[in-house]
Amino acid sequence: MSISVLIVDDSAVVREILSQMLSTAPDLEVIGAAPDPIFAMTRMKLRWPDVVILDIEMPRMDGLTFLRKIMEERPTPVIICSSLTEKGARITLDAMSAGAVAIITKPTVNLKSFLQEAAKELIQEVRDAAGARMGAFKRIATSARGGEHQPAPKLTADVVLEAPSGLEKYRTTEKIIAIGTSTGGTQALEYLLPRLPATCPGVAVVQHMPEKFTASFAERLNRLCKVEVREAKNGDRLISGVALIAPGGKHLLVKRSGAQYVAEVKDGPLVSRHRPSVDVLFRSVAVNAGNNAIGVIMTGMGDDGARGMREMHDAGARTLAQDEESCVVFGMPNEAIGHGGVDEVMSLERITHTLAGIRG
Numbered sequence: 001m002s003i004s005v006l007i008v009d010d011s012a013v014v015r016e017i018l019s020q021m022l023s024t025a026p027d028l029e030v031i032g033a034a035p036d037p038i039f040a041m042t043r044m045k046l047r048w049p050d051v052v053i054l055d056i057e058m059p060r061m062d063g064l065t066f067l068r069k070i071m072e073e074r075p076t077p078v079i080i081c082s083s084l085t086e087k088g089a090r091i092t093l094d095a096m097s098a099g100a101v102a103i104i105t106k107p108t109v110n111l112k113s114f115l116q117e118a119a120k121e122l123i124q125e126v127r128d129a130a131g132a133r134m135g136a137f138k139r140i141a142t143s144a145r146g147g148e149h150q151p152a153p154k155l156t157a158d159v160v161l162e163a164p165s166g167l168e169k170y171r172t173t174e175k176i177i178a179i180g181t182s183t184g185g186t187q188a189l190e191y192l193l194p195r196l197p198a199t200c201p202g203v204a205v206v207q208h209m210p211e212k213f214t215a216s217f218a219e220r221l222n223r224l225c226k227v228e229v230r231e232a233k234n235g236d237r238l239i240s241g242v243a244l245i246a247p248g249g250k251h252l253l254v255k256r257s258g259a260q261y262v263a264e265v266k267d268g269p270l271v272s273r274h275r276p277s278v279d280v281l282f283r284s285v286a287v288n289a290g291n292n293a294i295g296v297i298m299t300g301m302g303d304d305g306a307r308g309m310r311e312m313h314d315a316g317a318r319t320l321a322q323d324e325e326s327c328v329v330f331g332m333p334n335e336a337i338g339h340g341g342v343d344e345v346m347s348l349e350r351i352t353h354t355l356a357g358i359r360g
Contacts, residue, residue, distance in 0.1 A: 006049035007033040037066035075134035096186040175201035180278030182208040182300025184328025201360035202238035211249035240360025246276035253284035272304035282308025291316030299327040303335035310341030
């Protein structure tokens with residue numbers, strides 16, 4: 001059975017390229033390409049799509065308003081197609097909070113060649129989005145208000161740092177929390193982090209998100225939280241009451257400096273096809289914190305974090321995975337469970353309650 005897709009973008013070039021590109025996949029069917037949300041709503045009355053690809057800035061009605069209408073009427077996987085600008089990043093984060101499941105970052109120049117080269121990745125984004133559990137998003141959101149391009153080789157965390165040797169010494173009892181998430185993670189983090197007390201251990205977070213979006217995301221969370229939330233910088237201390245968000249396009253590691261934990265932000269290859277990678281963060285925590293750490297893997301596509309969580313588990317850390325019912329996408333937690341690295345599987349609400357009870 002094919003996946004039906006509706007494209008909503010005021011650029012005729014984007015509509016044409018995306019339509020042609022998606023039509024090359026036998027399991028995808030483009031049922032319309034609308035220049036703005038008003039046209040799109042008319043088209044959706046005839047046939048509701050499985051996935052919507054949506055621009056943000058459009059005439060007559062902006063994409064964010066349209067997204068909220070979709071989520072109120074009939075929650076549907078929406079992929080945001082947005083340019084990488086500071087203003088666009090903030091608006092796109094509002095869209096992610098409102099229910100968008102993924103971001104396609106289109107450049108402001110050489111747009112046609114970019115879309116053509118990224119065809120395989122974009123087609124896979126649509127396939128993955130079609131499997132999102134939008135009912136889970138709705139529950140989280142309600143609670144919170146209360147040329148053919150070859151994919152990158154799937155490298156492991158070995159390309160960034162060595163695996164734990166089993167000889168590590170943990171000369172401190174200070175706790176830290178490491179969290180990894182992807183699709184649906186912006187909503188999950190907006191539920192979890194504001195409920196943590198200022199006395200909680202230092203938190204390191206990898207949320208799969210493009211460059212330029214993470215700083216705005218951290219600022220957004222900081223306005224909602226009792227803990228201080230900021231985009232991680234090299235040398236930042238990971239201390240009680242502080243949550244550090246991995247910068248888009250960089251790996252985040254936790255290192256030791258005497259008895260203190262500090263952030264290391266570095267370049268490097270994609271790991272598990274991501275940068276930042278959850279596997280890299282989790283491995284660094286396994287090596288440098290061991291049984292002083294709590295690892296949490298939440299909603300997301302793929303298997304990033306599964307190997308790193310097993311390494312944390314084997315180093316003595318307590319490891320938690322979000323359950324299927326509360327995930328928008330159960331892929332990452334399910335893979336971590338399959339690798340044997342998860343101590344407990346629990347709902348997002350229970351994860352939040354558990355972390356809120358831990359003192360730094």
